[in-house]
Amino acid sequence: MPEPKPFERLPQNIKPNHYKITLQPNLVKCVFHGSQEVDIEIKEATKQIKFNSLDLTLRDIKVTLPSEEVLVPASTEISTSNEMVTLIFEETLPIGTAKLSVAFDGELNDKMKGIYRSKYTSASGEERYSAVTQFEATDARRCFPCWDEPALKATFDITLVVPHDRVPLSNMPEISRVLHESDSNLQVVKFATSPLMSTYLVAVVVGEYDYVEDTSTDGIKVRVYTPVGKQEQGKFALEVATKVLPYYKEYFSIAYPLPKMDLIAIADFSVGAMENWGLVTYRETCLLVDPDNTSASQRQWIALVVGHELAHQWFGNLVTMEWWTHLWLNEGYATFVEFLCVDHLFPEYDIWTQFVTNAYIRALELDSLKNSHPIEVPVGHPSEVDEIFDDISYSKGASVIRMLHCYLGDKDFRAGMNKYLTRHQYGNTYTEDLWAALSEASSKPVGDVMSTWTKQTGFPMISVVSHQDGDNRVLTLTQQRFLADGSSGDNSLWMIPVSISTEKNPSKAIKEVLLEGKTTQVVLEGISENTWVKLNPGTVGYYRTQYTPEMLTQLIPAMKTKCLPPLDRLGVFDDLFSMVLAGHTSTVEVLKVLRAFEDETDYTVWSAVHNCVAHLNQLLSHTDFHSSFAAFVRQLFSKIGQKLGWETKPGETHLQTLLRSLVLGQLGLYGDEAVVVEAKKRLAAHVANTATLPADLRSPVYKTVVSQADEKTYDQMIKLYREADLHEEKDRISRSLGATRDPNLIQRVLQFAMSNEVRNQDTIFVIISVAMTAPGRSAAWAFFKKHHQELVDRYEGGYLVTRLIKYITENFASEEMAAEVEAFFHQWQIPGTERTVQQSLETIRLNAAWLQRDQDIIKKYLIELNI
Numbered sequence: 001m002p003e004p005k006p007f008e009r010l011p012q013n014i015k016p017n018h019y020k021i022t023l024q025p026n027l028v029k030c031v032f033h034g035s036q037e038v039d040i041e042i043k044e045a046t047k048q049i050k051f052n053s054l055d056l057t058l059r060d061i062k063v064t065l066p067s068e069e070v071l072v073p074a075s076t077e078i079s080t081s082n083e084m085v086t087l088i089f090e091e092t093l094p095i096g097t098a099k100l101s102v103a104f105d106g107e108l109n110d111k112m113k114g115i116y117r118s119k120y121t122s123a124s125g126e127e128r129y130s131a132v133t134q135f136e137a138t139d140a141r142r143c144f145p146c147w148d149e150p151a152l153k154a155t156f157d158i159t160l161v162v163p164h165d166r167v168p169l170s171n172m173p174e175i176s177r178v179l180h181e182s183d184s185n186l187q188v189v190k191f192a193t194s195p196l197m198s199t200y201l202v203a204v205v206v207g208e209y210d211y212v213e214d215t216s217t218d219g220i221k222v223r224v225y226t227p228v229g230k231q232e233q234g235k236f237a238l239e240v241a242t243k244v245l246p247y248y249k250e251y252f253s254i255a256y257p258l259p260k261m262d263l264i265a266i267a268d269f270s271v272g273a274m275e276n277w278g279l280v281t282y283r284e285t286c287l288l289v290d291p292d293n294t295s296a297s298q299r300q301w302i303a304l305v306v307g308h309e310l311a312h313q314w315f316g317n318l319v320t321m322e323w324w325t326h327l328w329l330n331e332g333y334a335t336f337v338e339f340l341c342v343d344h345l346f347p348e349y350d351i352w353t354q355f356v357t358n359a360y361i362r363a364l365e366l367d368s369l370k371n372s373h374p375i376e377v378p379v380g381h382p383s384e385v386d387e388i389f390d391d392i393s394y395s396k397g398a399s400v401i402r403m404l405h406c407y408l409g410d411k412d413f414r415a416g417m418n419k420y421l422t423r424h425q426y427g428n429t430y431t432e433d434l435w436a437a438l439s440e441a442s443s444k445p446v447g448d449v450m451s452t453w454t455k456q457t458g459f460p461m462i463s464v465v466s467h468q469d470g471d472n473r474v475l476t477l478t479q480q481r482f483l484a485d486g487s488s489g490d491n492s493l494w495m496i497p498v499s500i501s502t503e504k505n506p507s508k509a510i511k512e513v514l515l516e517g518k519t520t521q522v523v524l525e526g527i528s529e530n531t532w533v534k535l536n537p538g539t540v541g542y543y544r545t546q547y548t549p550e551m552l553t554q555l556i557p558a559m560k561t562k563c564l565p566p567l568d569r570l571g572v573f574d575d576l577f578s579m580v581l582a583g584h585t586s587t588v589e590v591l592k593v594l595r596a597f598e599d600e601t602d603y604t605v606w607s608a609v610h611n612c613v614a615h616l617n618q619l620l621s622h623t624d625f626h627s628s629f630a631a632f633v634r635q636l637f638s639k640i641g642q643k644l645g646w647e648t649k650p651g652e653t654h655l656q657t658l659l660r661s662l663v664l665g666q667l668g669l670y671g672d673e674a675v676v677v678e679a680k681k682r683l684a685a686h687v688a689n690t691a692t693l694p695a696d697l698r699s700p701v702y703k704t705v706v707s708q709a710d711e712k713t714y715d716q717m718i719k720l721y722r723e724a725d726l727h728e729e730k731d732r733i734s735r736s737l738g739a740t741r742d743p744n745l746i747q748r749v750l751q752f753a754m755s756n757e758v759r760n761q762d763t764i765f766v767i768i769s770v771a772m773t774a775p776g777r778s779a780a781w782a783f784f785k786k787h788h789q790e791l792v793d794r795y796e797g798g799y800l801v802t803r804l805i806k807y808i809t810e811n812f813a814s815e816e817m818a819a820e821v822e823a824f825f826h827q828w829q830i831p832g833t834e835r836t837v838q839q840s841l842e843t844i845r846l847n848a849a850w851l852q853r854d855q856d857i858i859k860k861y862l863i864e865l866n867i
């Protein structure tokens with residue numbers, strides 16, 4: 001585990017109450033000028049004032065006391081490593097209020113953090129910049145000097161000085177606009193005073209945008225800002241946002257407290273979206289829908305992202321975590337609620353089923369590593385804070401909340417949430433505050449149960465043994481920590497709400513118990529010996545289940561006949577696959593079970609199958625019998641592929657559309673001849689403009705064709721990329737380029753990823769696409785080793801580099817490669833990637849052990865199948 005890095009927190013002796021900030025970005029020179037007055041409260045007499053400030057030049061600093069006395073600091077100390085400035089005074093500043101005035105200058109940087117520049121092309125073809133902010137977690141200090149910790153809430157008056165032809169936006173509505181007194185090109189735009197809020201939620205944007213607007217039924221003015229001329233593309237998000245605000249108002253029993261809600265698409269953006277209060281910023285691909293060019297899966301993603309960021313307006317913005325250790329309260333909860341929202345708006349998406357593959361399984365996979373971390377994790381240094389925006393905070397957080405929601409029931413859960421939000425509005429909380437409110441509402445021991453899930457690393461595996469006692473089935477349940485290397489772990493115990501279903505009533509729990517100790521017995525009355533019994537109906541409990549071979553043998557036919565509901569088929573299968581990874585079961589068992597899915601029709605079950613196939617594919621790409629595996633996969637997907645075909649059927653559902661993209665994509669990638677031929681034909685017609693490819697088929701077609709590509713096809717794809725206007729389309733093309741297996745083309749893709757044709761926000765995803773094939777994997781790693789410094793400088797560390805490192809390293813499968821990766825990151829330590837590197841090393845070694853353990857029997861099985 002990485003050692004916590006020394007880092008100083010702000011002293012508690014001074015508290016900001018109100019900031020009055022004026023910012024004047026220069027969009028041509030890419031610099032900005034600012035000035036501010038902060039009303040502060042001095043709680044202990046002091047000669048020092050310490051606050052956060054980074055990459056800013058400070059001037060004209062003074063403190064005005066209530067007596068009107070003006071004090072100027074005798075000296076100013078700058079600590080770059082602590083991202084702080086200390087003002088040192090000769091006089092003692094007395095207890096009470098004071099006003100701190102400071103002017104500052106800085107650069108509109110190109111790192112997508114703090115206040116930065118984002119490039120676009122104007123209608124006249126000119127390259128221009130907008131100024132945008134991204135502050136979470138610790139970058140407000142790069143825009144204005146401040147007490148940049150979530151608990152130091154204050155109110156904000158923001159003024160922007162901007163060219164008259166640019167749109168100025170901030171968290172609150174505009175209240176006045178006047179000509180600048182000395183430059184008639186400039187306007188001085190003031191925004192209303194904000195409520196009490198944390199610095200990381202402040203935002204400003206200055207640029208050229210169009211918008212669509214509407215008013216929600218609860219009277220909030222909602223606008224979606226888009227690039228100029230693209231306002232039509234904001235309509236889908238506008239509809240989602242206007243419907244979701246009243247839904248949340250009812251769900252939380254608290255009205256959205258600001259008078260307006262703006263959503264804006266930003267051309268250069270490091271993460272997917274950011275919940276700044278009243279001014280939510282998004283990547284273009286997470287907000288804009290072009291009906292002719294947006295795929296069903298992207299539309300679904302946009303609905304989830306909008307739902308997520310708007311959930312934060314309550315959970316995160318109105319009530320905020322005390323410190324980043326409790327980040328999961330924000331992210332885990334918003335991830336849970338985004339599914340509530342989409343389920344409400346689009347019941348046909350069956351989104352709660354998809355939750356299990358999108359969040360739950362991802363969390364369990366990461367959390368089975370020894371180098372996972374507890375949901376609540378001590379963090380100090382900004383790079384440590386950055387690194388916990390991961391699948392534990394988001395997906396495990398959301399999964400344990402879903403489990404809790406099920407344990408409490410919706411009514412008590414909502415009552416507790418309302419108590420929590422009302423009690424702590426405009427304040428800050430610890431995880432315990434949430435448990436307290438939920439316990440009060442439900443009279444259940446929420447804190448006792450939940451702290452076992454948030455304070456301990458990992459999760460349990462429940463082993464089930466069954467015996468018959470007359471008419472009754474008796475189950476013995478035993479818990480132990482589940483670890484990916486198959487070891488039995490430590491003595492951690494969880495308080496686990498366990499539910500059990502049986503063949504008599506497959507979709508209902510007939511028994512619910514709270515497993516508190518190591519082991520317990522459960523008696524199921526009137527359940528005969530020859531019917532199946534299953535734990536965890538609906539796959540809600542955050543644990544793995546290990547059945548005896550006899551119990552599993554009873555369950556498999558129920559998967560095949562679909563007597564088990566989709567989430568239960570998926571749950572049995574994924575639990576089994578995890579047993580394989582941990583070496584408790586042979587891979588051949590999972591290959592056999594996979595064949596039971598040939599008649600499967602559910603999208604989410606297929607997507608779990610796909611996840612397993614992708615793991616196996618990575619592993620077997622290190623062997624000499626990968627082609628037998630490819631044949632196995634082609635056969636697995638062929639029946640459903642034929643059933644779905646290429647053409648959309650009249651009245652087909654959203655999920656059938658998603659399934660077609662998934663299945664054709666798999667068939668194409670694993671070289672199904674008919675699919676390859678058809679994909680080539682359809683792409684040719686698309687390029688020749690004789691038949692446009694529907695958006696849903698583009699990713700599978702692009703990847704299929706590129707995987708077989710020669711130089712000419714590659715050039716054609718680059719041409720398509722250049723001609724594409726919609727960012728989603730550019731992403732689709734650039735992320736399919738890595739599918740090539742040709743060594744020369746692989747080098748071209750890597751060069752292209754770094755070229756100025758690809759925005760910094762997208763570069764890493766193109767490199768990752770390369771790392772997903774066997775020849776690309778070593779090429780991407782070699783490329784990273786050569787360019788790591790350039791990449792780190794480009795992003796100044798942060799979330800994107802961390803993602804890149806994970807995906808380009810974790811699929812190696814030998815001790816030699818583990819040693820090489822380890823030595824490299826020992827020599828070149830990249831702050832904020834320490835835990836990720838440890839996780840990758842662990843995964844590489846697990847892959848190596850898996851390969852050693854099972855490759856011979858897999859080979860034998862596949863060859864004997866003789867597909």
Ligand code: BES
Pocket residue numbers: 136137271272273274275304305306308309312331334389799
């Ligand atoms: N608060 C985050 C944005 C964020 C992420 C800031 C990482 C700093 C570091 C936002 O609410 C968020 O979670 N965005 C997600 C999208 C969401 C739908 C899962 C993202 O950007 O990936």
Ligand code: ZN
Pocket residue numbers: 308312330331334
């Ligand atoms: Zn979030």
